[in-house]
Amino acid sequence: ETGVTQSPTHLIKTRGQQVTLRCSSQSGHNTVSWYQQALGQGPQFIFQYYREEENGRGNFPPRFSGLQFPNYSSELNVNALELDDSALYLCASSLRGGGGSTEAFFGQGTRLTVV
Amino acid sequence: AQSVAQPEDQVKVAEGNPLTVKCTYSVSGNPYLFWYVQYPNRGLQFLLKYITGDNLVKGSYGFEAEFNKSQTSFHLKKPSALVSDSALYFCAVRNNAGNMLTFGGGTRLMVKP
Numbered sequence: 001e002t003g004v005t006q007s008p009t010h011l012i013k014t015r016g017q018q019v020t021l022r023c024s025s026q027s028g029h030n031t032v033s034w035y036q037q038a039l040g041q042g043p044q045f046i047f048q049y050y051r052e053e054e055n056g057r058g059n060f061p062p063r064f065s066g067l068q069f070p071n072y073s074s075e076l077n078v079n080a081l082e083l084d085d086s087a088l089y090l091c092a093s094s095l096r097g098g099g100g101s102t103e104a105f106f107g108q109g110t111r112l113t114v115v
Numbered sequence: 116a117q118s119v120a121q122p123e124d125q126v127k128v129a130e131g132n133p134l135t136v137k138c139t140y141s142v143s144g145n146p147y148l149f150w151y152v153q154y155p156n157r158g159l160q161f162l163l164k165y166i167t168g169d170n171l172v173k174g175s176y177g178f179e180a181e182f183n184k185s186q187t188s189f190h191l192k193k194p195s196a197l198v199s200d201s202a203l204y205f206c207a208v209r210n211n212a213g214n215m216l217t218f219g220g221g222t223r224l225m226v227k228p
Binding site for chain 1: 119149151156157158159160161164205207212213214215216217218219220221
C-alpha cells in the first residue's frame with residue numbers, strides 16, 4: 001500500500017450539485033495530481049498541484065478545480081455535476097525537484113456516482 | 116501530443132507460463148515509461164519504470180519490461196505467471212514537463228490455474 005489516502009471512498013451526488021474530494025499525499029512528497037478513470041478506461045489527467053499552484057491541466061472544463069495546502073494535501077472540487085462525471089477519481093503524489101520528479105504513487109480512489 | 120496504445124484488451128495465460136502484455140507509445144523527446152497494475156476496486160500500484168539506461172527493466176513481483184526504441188514499445192513480461200497476477204495493467208508515458216501521465220486503455224490479464 002502507498003501512503004496516499006483519499007476520502008471519501010464512495011460518494012453519491014445528484015446532477016447539478018457540487019462535490020469535494022480530498023487527498024493526503026505520501027510523506028515526503030510535494031506534488032499532487034488528480035486523474036479521472038471512467039469505467040473500462042484508462043485514467044485521464046485532470047491537473048497537478050505543486051507549491052500550492054496548478055502546474056498543468058488536462059482537457060477538463062473550469063468547473064473542475066483544485067487546491068493544495070501547505071502540508072501538500074489537496075482537494076478536487078467539481079461544480080454543476082453531470083452524469084458523465086461518474087467515475088473513479090484517483091489522486092497521485094510524487095516528489096518534484098532538481099529538474100525531475102519521482103514516479104507517481106496512487107491512492108485507492110474515490111468512486112463518485114452522479115444520479 | 117503523446118499517446119499510449121495497448122492493443123490487447125485481454126490476455127489469458129496458464130499459471131506457470133510466461134506472460135507478455137504489449138504497449139506502444141508515441142512521444143516527442145526521450146520517453147519516460149511506466150507500468151501500473153490495478154486490482155478490483157483499488158487504485159493503481161506502481162510496477163516499474165524506464166527513464167534511461169538498460170533496455171530491460173526489472174520491477175516488483177517478478178515483472179520486467181523491455182524497452183525498444185526502434186519499435187517504440189515497452190512490453191511487460193513475467194517468466195512464470197501466477198493466478199494472483201490476474202488484474203488490470205496500464206502502460207503510461209510521462210510528458211517532457213514531467214507533470215502528466217498519459218495512460219493506455221488497459222489490458223486485463225487472466226491467469227488460469
